Amino acid sequence: METVRVAALQMRSGMDPARNAADFEALVREAAGKGAVYVQSPEMTGALVRDRAALKVLLKPEADDIIARKAAALAGELGIFVHVGSTAIARPDGKVANRGFVFGPDGAKLATYDKIHMFDVDLDNGESWRESATYEPGTASTVVDVPFGRLGMAVCYDLRFPQLFRAQALEGAHILTVPAAFTRQTGEAHWHVLQRARAIENGAFVIAAAQGGLHEDGRETYGHSLIVDPWGRVLAEADHDEPAVVIADLDMAASAAARAKVPNLKNAREFRVEASGGAAQQRRAS
Template structure:
C-alpha cells in the first residue's frame, strides 16, 4: 500500500487553501498513492476567533470537506483530511478540530475530534490556548479500511502515550498524527515523540504536517515545523518531508506490524499496580 503525505502552508482563507490542497492530493494520486493524508488545519490557520467564526462552516456545509470527498471518490482513494476547523452547536460556541477518514466512494467512514488541547506557554511571546476556541473531543477512534485498521489522532495528542496504547490494543495498525506543530517544540520533540509512539505500539505512524510561515490577513501569523514523517513499527524513519510544501510517497508493508509485535509483544504485557 502506498501512502502520500501532503505537507501544506495554509493561510486563513479556506477557499485559497482548498485549491492548493486539491492540487497536492492530485499530485499524490498521480504518484500512485492509495491513501492520501493532509495535515491538521487543512482548511485554515488563524489566531483570530472572530475571523475563524466568519469563515468556518458546520460540517454539512463545509466546502473543503465536500470538495475533498468528491476528489477522493473521483480518484478512488482513501483520504485522511487531517483536520478541519468546523462550527458546532455547543452552548459555549466553541469549534471542533475534527479529523475525517474518507473512503474511495467519498463517504465519511470515521470522524475524530481532537481530545487534547494545545494550552501551552512555548515562550514569553508564544502562548497558545486552543481550548479557548475549540472544545476537546471525548472519544478515541479506530477506523476500518480495506487495507488496515487506522487509529486517528491529531497533533498535541502525540504527548499522551496512553491514547496510542489504547488505539493499538483496540486493533490499530496505522496511527495518524496530522499536525500543525509549533516550530520551537517541533525542533525539540517532534521526531522523538513520533518514534516513541511507533515503537511502543508496533504501529506505522503517519504524520502529515503544516510547514513554514502562515500569514494572516490581520498582519500576524505563525510558524510551523514541517517534517511530515512516516515511521515503521520498529521505529525507523521511512520518510521525512523536510520543510518545503509538497507530497511525500511511502510504500507500507503491513507485515511489519506483525513482525514488530512478535519480536516485542509489549501490548500484551500490561500489569496491574498500585500507587502513587
C-alpha cells in the first residue's frame, strides 16, 4: 500500500447554489494546491434550504446539477478524486435524493450514494427535523475502488448506524467517509466519539467533511471536520466552525495493521438474542 494525501472541506453552504459552487471550487483548488489527491465536501454542498418549497425550486436532475458538474470538471482539470459529500438531486420519479458522488481524475463519475438513514428527530432544544418528508431514502450501501484503496460512502445520520460501516469494512473498505451537516447540539455531544468509534471498530480511516456555523436558513451546524486513523487517533481537525481545508496523509498500511492487532472483523460470530424475566414473559403473553 501507499501514503496518500486527502482533504476534507469545511463549508457554510447557503441558499444560493451558484455561490456555494464558487465556494466549493475555491476550497477544492486550495486542497489540490496543497497536494491532496482526494477531496471530500460536506453533506448538502449545493444548498442548505430548510423550507421544502424553496428547495424544490432549486432542484435539478443529476445531469444538470451545478455541484455535480463542477466537481466533474474540477476532478478532470486537477487530476484528482473529488467526492461531493452530498447534494439534493431531483429524481426522475419526482422525489428528491440526498446524493453523494465520487469523480475520478479523468472527470468520470465513479460512484453515487443516496443517504439511507433519514434524520427524523426531535431535539430537546426545540429543534425538529423530518428528512423523510423531503427525501427518498436510499436502499444500497456503496463502496468504490480507487488506486489507494476502497472507499465506503455514507452521509451524516448514517454515522449512528454501525452496521452500515461494518458491512463496508467486510467488503474491503479501508476508508470510511461521513460527510455531514451535524447540528451544533448533536455535534457537541457525539461528533468526535462516533467518528472515532467507527474508525476503531472497523480498523479503518474515517474522513468526515462538515458544514459549520450559522446558515442562511437559520440552522446551525457544528463544523469540526475530522480525519481519523484506524486506531482512533485524530490526524487532522478544523477545531472551529469556519470554512477550512483539513489535510492529512494516510498511511494505508495502518488499516491492515490495526485489523491484525484487533481482528474483530474476523472474530465476529452469529448469535441470537434470548429475552428472559417478567417483562419478556409479559411481551410474549401479549
